[in-house]
Amino acid sequence: MPERIIYLDHAATTALDRRVLEAMMPYLTTEYGNASSIYTLGRHAMQAIDHSREQVAELLNCRAAEIAFVGCGSESDNLALKGLAFAAQKKGKHIITTPIEHHAVLHTCHYLERFGFQTTYLPVDEYGRVNPEDVERAITDETILVSVMYANNEVGTIQPIAEIGRICRAHKVAFHVDAVQAGGLLPLDVHALNVDMLSLSAHKFYGPKGVGILYVRQGVRILPQLQGGSQERGRRAGTENVAGIVGAATAFELAQREFPQAVERMQALRDRLIEGVLRIPDARLTGHPTERLANNASFCFRGVEGESILLSLDMHGIAASTGSACTSGVVDPSHVLVAMGISDEWSRGSLRLTLGKDNTEEDVEKVLTVLPEIVEKVRSLAL
Ligand SMILES: Cc1ncc(COP(=O)(O)O)c(C=O)c1O
The missing domain is CATH 3.90.1150.10 (Aspartate Aminotransferase, domain 1)
Incomplete structure (x- = not known):
């Protein structure tokens, strides 16, 4: 060998960046408090999470309250799709996506189909590109959600996200983007991209495994998919992975700046x-x-x-x-x-x-x- x-x-x-490990170390050792605890050790943990949320929000050009930290990229996709579908089902049960999405999106659509949701899988061309006009044609009065990945994990093809987002907005349909492969490789301004929800995963940009990020635009309602405590503003129950969150934000900052x-x-x-x-x-x-x-x-x-x-x-x-x-x-x-x-x-x-x-x-x-x-x-x- x-x-x-x-x-x-x-x-x-990707391998964990040394600088990310250094930023995480205190929260794996001395700063071990539970962010929900009101004494100093707990408050330190909460401050670290708040700071990380602000860091990520600034890089995505959104508000800190619009960021939720979750357990991985797959969970971020799941929460976006199921969370929105179950919250908006009174309005309609039609979802539009592509056949080249990651299984975290495709299998979630299959799961939702068991609850009466219908999915349209848009065609892609020989290069794996979606035609925005096909998105517009597929939208019906029943459509509640469009989910298209920013860049494909197998072949690397980048989709015309801003244009698809413009169409979704004109039709008042929520737009989710799986941007897991885009971290550190593409610009990620959620306003320029016209997206309502966006998913990221820290281990794709030299951050720790097991930390996902979900951006949800203010005013877009999602139902939590994990029941329990009211962490992450009620969007995701579970004691926060403080070191992981600090690592994700540090890695994202380094990746987007570099x-x-x-x-x-x-x-x-x-x-x-x-x-x-x-x-x-x-x-x-x-x-x-x-x-x-x-x-x-x-x-x-x-x-x-x-x-x-x-x-x-x-x-x-x-x-x-x-x-x-x-x-x-x-x-x-x-x-x-x-x-x-x-x-x-x-x-x-x-x-x-x-x-x-x-x-x-x-x-x-x-x-x-x-x-x-x-x-x-x-x-x-x-x-
Ligand atoms: C496009 C895309 N979406 C989602 C995921 C899932 O991310 P995670 O491994 O953090 O669950 C991946 C991972 O390979 C991916 O490439």
């Missing part, structure tokens, strides 16, 4: 990766050629299994990902690639390389050295 891991799976998770420079660097590495990988025979880029995340280089190789490529890359110390999921021994092609109209023959050989702030040119060159041989070998074995 090579000594240093070349980590190219930042869409899956993102213009980080994006410029990653984009150059991404473009080099794309250019090099596309020289491999029967390789194609997946996702939009330009409207894509600065750190995402994703591909399909015809006639190979993505898992075999991953295992071979792992032997070279390279950590990457494939979109397909292995369920009971059968490899299912990714729902994202299927929705984009990519055939089985190609979609089974998907590979996602997602860069981070510490990747170097050497990392990219190493991938470009070993990958062509790996694909050739895996392909010859599959014949």
Whole structure:
């Protein structure tokens, strides 16, 4: 096994930034109070949460009261969708989303369908882009919610969020955006984006795992999905994860402040990766050629299994990902690639390389050295 891991799976998770760990440490050690307690130790915890909420609000250009801290990105999506659907069901039971959302949104829609909600899954083009006109056409008198992700986790395609938001607002329909892949990579001003609800997850931008953020615009009513105490202004019961919240806010601040420079660097590495990988025979880029995340280089190789490529890359110390999921021994092609109209023959050989702030040119060159041989070998074995 090579000594240093070349980590190219930042869409899956990221390493905790040292500065974030330092900010969290007091709340994991000496400042252990429960934020609901009225004595000094408790008040310190509450002050740290209040400060974190203000920090996040400032970065999103919203009010602190509009921010709720939750347990992960999936919970943030769940709370937005179920919370709004159950609160607005007297008005209507129609939800609009896309077939390329993360399962945290798709499975929540399936769950809501069991309670009589109907979902329209908008088409996407070959690059995974939604046409805002399709959103407008799908809205009916029954529509209460539109949920479209900012950027896709598999292929990196960025959606025209501000435009979709404008349409939703004109029709008085709530608009939720899963921005989990956008933290530290895209601008996140909720007013410029015309969104009513927005979800983030700290572990995607060098923060701790197990902390999600939900922005809910003032005036948008959601029903809590966890019953218990009145934490998070009654939106989410449970003793606050103070260290996690402080870590999430610190990481978000660092990520959003540093993102213009980080994006410029990653984009150059991404473009080099794309250019090099596309020289491999029967390789194609997946996702939009330009409207894509600065750190995402994703591909399909015809006639190979993505898992075999991953295992071979792992032997070279390279950590990457494939979109397909292995369920009971059968490899299912990714729902994202299927929705984009990519055939089985190609979609089974998907590979996602997602860069981070510490990747170097050497990392990219190493991938470009070993990958062509790996694909050739895996392909010859599959014949
Ligand atoms: C687009 C998107 N939404 C939601 C999630 C879920 O976030 P979490 O892992 O924090 O539950 C992910 C995680 O991969 C994601 O990529």
